[in-house]
Amino acid sequence: MSPATPNNLKNKENLKSFVFCYYVSGHGFGHATRVVQVASEILALPRAISNGAKYRHALIDAGVKQPLAYTVDRDQTIHDLQAFMFRRKEMLDRETNWLREVKADIVLSDAPFLPCAAAAAIGIPSSIVSNFTFDAVYSGLYQDGEKIDTSIKKLINQVITDYKKSELLVRLPGYIPIPSFAGTQLYPEPKISTVQSPKKLNGFSTKNGIKTLKKVNRRVIDVPLVVRKCKTPREIVLDNLGIPSNVYKTHKILLVSFGGQNIESIDRWGSLMPEGWIAIACGSQGVEGKVLPKCFYKCPVDAYIPDLTNAADVVMGKLGYGTCSECIGHAKPFIYVPRPQFIEEKGLKRLMETQGSCIEMPKEDFESGKWKNYILRAYNMPGKCQDSSKRLTHDGGEIAAKILEQFLDDHLAMVKIETTRSPQVTNVTDLFVGSNGGIIPTPSSNFYTEHTIHVFLFAIYLSGSPLTFFQRLFALLSNIFVMATAIETNNNNAIDGHVTDGHDLIKKHHGEIIYESNGFVAKIHRKDSQLNRRAVNTYTDLWKEDRKDLSNKDETIKKRREQAQTMTNAFYDIVTDFYEYGWGESFHFARTYKGDTFEQSIKRHEQFLALKLGLNEKHRTLDVGCGVGGPLREIIRLSGAHVTGLNNNGYQIERCKAYAKKLGLESKTDYVKGDFTDMTRELDGKFDSAYAMEACVHSPKLEIVYGEVFRTLKPGGLFCTFEWVTTPKYDENNPEHKKIIFDIEQGNSIPSLSSHTQALEAAKKVGFEVLEHQDHAILEDSNEPWYNTLKGTISLSGFRMTRVGRWLTHKFVASLEFLHLVAPGSTDVASFLNKTADALVLGGEREIFTPMMYILLRKPKET
Numbered sequence: 001m002s003p004a005t006p007n008n009l010k011n012k013e014n015l016k017s018f019v020f021c022y023y024v025s026g027h028g029f030g031h032a033t034r035v036v037q038v039a040s041e042i043l044a045l046p047r048a049i050s051n052g053a054k055y056r057h058a059l060i061d062a063g064v065k066q067p068l069a070y071t072v073d074r075d076q077t078i079h080d081l082q083a084f085m086f087r088r089k090e091m092l093d094r095e096t097n098w099l100r101e102v103k104a105d106i107v108l109s110d111a112p113f114l115p116c117a118a119a120a121a122i123g124i125p126s127s128i129v130s131n132f133t134f135d136a137v138y139s140g141l142y143q144d145g146e147k148i149d150t151s152i153k154k155l156i157n158q159v160i161t162d163y164k165k166s167e168l169l170v171r172l173p174g175y176i177p178i179p180s181f182a183g184t185q186l187y188p189e190p191k192i193s194t195v196q197s198p199k200k201l202n203g204f205s206t207k208n209g210i211k212t213l214k215k216v217n218r219r220v221i222d223v224p225l226v227v228r229k230c231k232t233p234r235e236i237v238l239d240n241l242g243i244p245s246n247v248y249k250t251h252k253i254l255l256v257s258f259g260g261q262n263i264e265s266i267d268r269w270g271s272l273m274p275e276g277w278i279a280i281a282c283g284s285q286g287v288e289g290k291v292l293p294k295c296f297y298k299c300p301v302d303a304y305i306p307d308l309t310n311a312a313d314v315v316m317g318k319l320g321y322g323t324c325s326e327c328i329g330h331a332k333p334f335i336y337v338p339r340p341q342f343i344e345e346k347g348l349k350r351l352m353e354t355q356g357s358c359i360e361m362p363k364e365d366f367e368s369g370k371w372k373n374y375i376l377r378a379y380n381m382p383g384k385c386q387d388s389s390k391r392l393t394h395d396g397g398e399i400a401a402k403i404l405e406q407f408l409d410d411h412l413a414m415v416k417i418e419t420t421r422s423p424q425v426t427n428v429t430d431l432f433v434g435s436n437g438g439i440i441p442t443p444s445s446n447f448y449t450e451h452t453i454h455v456f457l458f459a460i461y462l463s464g465s466p467l468t469f470f471q472r473l474f475a476l477l478s479n480i481f482v483m484a485t486a487i488e489t490n491n492n493n494a495i496d497g498h499v500t501d502g503h504d505l506i507k508k509h510h511g512e513i514i515y516e517s518n519g520f521v522a523k524i525h526r527k528d529s530q531l532n533r534r535a536v537n538t539y540t541d542l543w544k545e546d547r548k549d550l551s552n553k554d555e556t557i558k559k560r561r562e563q564a565q566t567m568t569n570a571f572y573d574i575v576t577d578f579y580e581y582g583w584g585e586s587f588h589f590a591r592t593y594k595g596d597t598f599e600q601s602i603k604r605h606e607q608f609l610a611l612k613l614g615l616n617e618k619h620r621t622l623d624v625g626c627g628v629g630g631p632l633r634e635i636i637r638l639s640g641a642h643v644t645g646l647n648n649n650g651y652q653i654e655r656c657k658a659y660a661k662k663l664g665l666e667s668k669t670d671y672v673k674g675d676f677t678d679m680t681r682e683l684d685g686k687f688d689s690a691y692a693m694e695a696c697v698h699s700p701k702l703e704i705v706y707g708e709v710f711r712t713l714k715p716g717g718l719f720c721t722f723e724w725v726t727t728p729k730y731d732e733n734n735p736e737h738k739k740i741i742f743d744i745e746q747g748n749s750i751p752s753l754s755s756h757t758q759a760l761e762a763a764k765k766v767g768f769e770v771l772e773h774q775d776h777a778i779l780e781d782s783n784e785p786w787y788n789t790l791k792g793t794i795s796l797s798g799f800r801m802t803r804v805g806r807w808l809t810h811k812f813v814a815s816l817e818f819l820h821l822v823a824p825g826s827t828d829v830a831s832f833l834n835k836t837a838d839a840l841v842l843g844g845e846r847e848i849f850t851p852m853m854y855i856l857l858r859k860p861k862e863t
């Protein structure tokens with residue numbers, strides 16, 4: 001898939017906006033969680049530019065009536081289905097009109113049937129993204145051998161007919177048979193790796209001007225697990241629930257989560273927990289207003305369940321997709337209360353058994369509070385798939401998004417060919433290559449470059465309490481908005497949020513990215529005004545409260561930890577050009593020796609890492625938070641090792657690539673754009689070593705990034721890091737110290753600085769052996785203080801870093817901004833960087849802070 005070229009982006013007339021309509025059933029909260037995952041990945045596709053996701057509420061399927069979380073009222077469910085089908089025509093008309101009105105390009109369904117029929121009615125493609133469909137659910141209400149009334153059978157057949165209008169089934173793990181796709185080809189093989197983009201799915205035919213997939217070409221594609229992952233460290237989650245740390249540190253935790261549904265007997269439970277256990281009850285309507293048993297803690301309605309799952313030792317609930325996938329995703333054993341009437345449970349049970357661990361607790365034991373044995377048994381289970389060859393990866397959302405992108409492209413290629421084909425052309429084989437009865441278009445290679453994806457999300461609610469569902473769906477959707485790219489579209493729509501994901505967006509914000517060692521003014525001149533202003537606001541807003549008053553810092557730290565990725569992404573979007581201009585391509589400090597030039601000290605600091613890691617041509621090493629790649633390039637040149645740069649900021653990655661190309665280092669380096677607190681499983685066990693140059697400080701907590709680095713290393717692999725930490729001289733009760741450290745945090749996108757002992761503890765906690773550590777800031781006879789460079793030792797080459805140089809830069813940028821020659825926000829950045837530099841100098845002078853605590857760690861050989 002070719003990304004949109006900058007020229008195409010500049011020429012807005014060329015942009016085509018695509019509208020995705022994603023229908024989500026309100027039958028269980030799991031639908032909404034995975035829809036958010038897949039939609040977020042669509043928004044993050046390299047060529048996606050989004051004006052966000054919009055939400056619409058409509059009655060779109062009949063759902064299932066559930067008096068309790070684990071029971072079904074069959075008669076009422078069938079009655080609701082009959083009532084719904086009675087109005088089918090009216091609702092189909094409403095949906096087709098709406099799809100036309102919003103100019104929908106594609107319909108996605110999880111898992112209502114009517115939208116598939118509506119899409120077909122207006123000639124646009126549709127895909128089901130689910131692990132089950134409702135026809136199976138309705139048939140499953142009738143136990144083995146039970147006779148289904150013919151009128152109900154007819155209704156179910158209508159449901160199947162509607163589903164059959166869909167050309168593609170993106171089948172999620174834990175699936176059960178999907179009748180409407182029975183006998184359909186499984187394509188191309190059960191697993192599609194993230195590294196290869198899905199093969200073409202095409203094979204459309206055209207009838208009366210309407211393009212549809214030929215029946216034989218309807219496809220089923222299995223994707224890995226679509227799963228929401230935790231974001232907040234366990235301690236923070238538990239602190240936020242008001243559980244005292246002495247309690248959670250000495251107790252095991254059971255999470256009781258029934259997906260927003262009623263837990264009728266909750267206030268009648270006696271003492272049901274084993275000794276040494278506490279429970280967290282999910283704050284659905286089921287627990288609201290009820291007195292909970294002893295040792296139970298409530299959590300808010302809109303709590304982010306993956307964080308709670310991660311914080312728990314055992315989870316209890318029902319077999320629903322959301323709970324199952326999140327238990328597997330966080331390796332937690334699961335106790336479930338069965339719901340025999342739910343046919344989709346069979347697939348989910350199989351999923352749990354093969355990918356995680358689960359125990360069934362009969363409804364009677366659940367209701368009479370006989371929990372203890374189950375909890376203890378579950379606790380002794382591994383919670384994860386033991387056989388690594390059978391383990392599913394957890395990037396199903398990403399893969400589903402790519403498949404859907406390809407699916408839409410195939411459709412568009414078809415439309416394009418149809419509309420550009422002149423009526424005189426008779427030799428269609430010039431345009432189409434026939435294959436297995438379908439027609440495979442051969443679009444010109446730059447065909448896709450005209451298209452940029454815009455996403456329109458449409459969700460629906462059906463069962464459960466509207467308030468609860470909406471509150472939680474809203475919380476979920478806000479995740480998308482955080483990710484949603486802030487960009488004006490071809491019709492200049494208003495925009496929200498700010499994220500640098502997406503090649504096009506990076507170019508939109510920063511302009512064409514080429515190798516430039518200089519050109520600071522040019523760079524800040526070509527930035528997009530709106531995006532730059534937003535990035536500056538995104539960043540500075542997170543510090544507003546503390547700037548006024550530092551007394552409530554714990555609360556704001558929590559917020560920054562939760563937003564660490566967004567914050568640091570925005571931060572590097574706004575400071576990178578200033579850093580390169582004022583400091584160079586290596587974003588770190590260095591121990592300076594008397595007589596050193598600035599450049600010499602920087603290079604030596606980088607070479608020190610290579611030396612400690614013992615790098616050579618055979619090594620593959622990971623640069624964690626590689627910035628624009630200064631250290632990475634020096635280390636390659638020195639050692640010949642292959643270095644993978646990991647960075648979550650798209651602009652910096654593009655800068656790395658431009659440098660590598662220019663300097664002929666492309667074969668020795670590659671890049672992963674990703675979050676270092678949640679690295680892709682594909683990096684597991686890949687590297688002989690890893691290093692981080694003053695980067696881990698951006699993590700919400702050091703153990704999170706250390707834990708992720710640990711995974712990527714081969715057994716015996718070394719990890720060398722220079723950390724920003726407070727020294728033993730730091731006194732948190734000293735207001736001056738507190739202020740200096742806050743200014744350092746604020747000026748460098750640090751959620752909260754750790755102390756040097758916390759850094760070492762974090763490393764040990766995740767399993768590393770500490771081989772060496774030393775604060776390189778401690779002065780020896782041969783050294784100069786590290787912060788002198790920022791203080792005012794004026795040399796010609798280093799002038800920009802000095803106090804005078806910084807002041808001049810600030811005034812210069814302010815004048816340019818006043819004259820509208822550089823992007824708004826630039827002066828704010830120059831000004832806060834000056835304050836940052838002053839705070840760093842103060843931190844260094846008071847010896848309460850060091851940016852160069854050297855730590856060498858090893859992953860034990862026997863891991």
Ligand SMILES: CC(C)=CCC[C@@H](C)[C@H]1CC[C@H]2C3=C(CC[C@]12C)[C@@]1(C)CC[C@H](O)C[C@@H]1CC3
Pocket residue numbers: 578579581582583586587588589694695697724748749800801805806809810830833834836837840
């Ligand atoms: C942010 C982290 C964790 C690491 C980067 C460390 C340093 C490279 C930067 C910390 C403060 C920065 C400043 C500048 C360059 C890069 C830093 C030293 C400037 C000198 C860039 C030019 C501006 O006009 C003034 C900046 C002061 C702060």
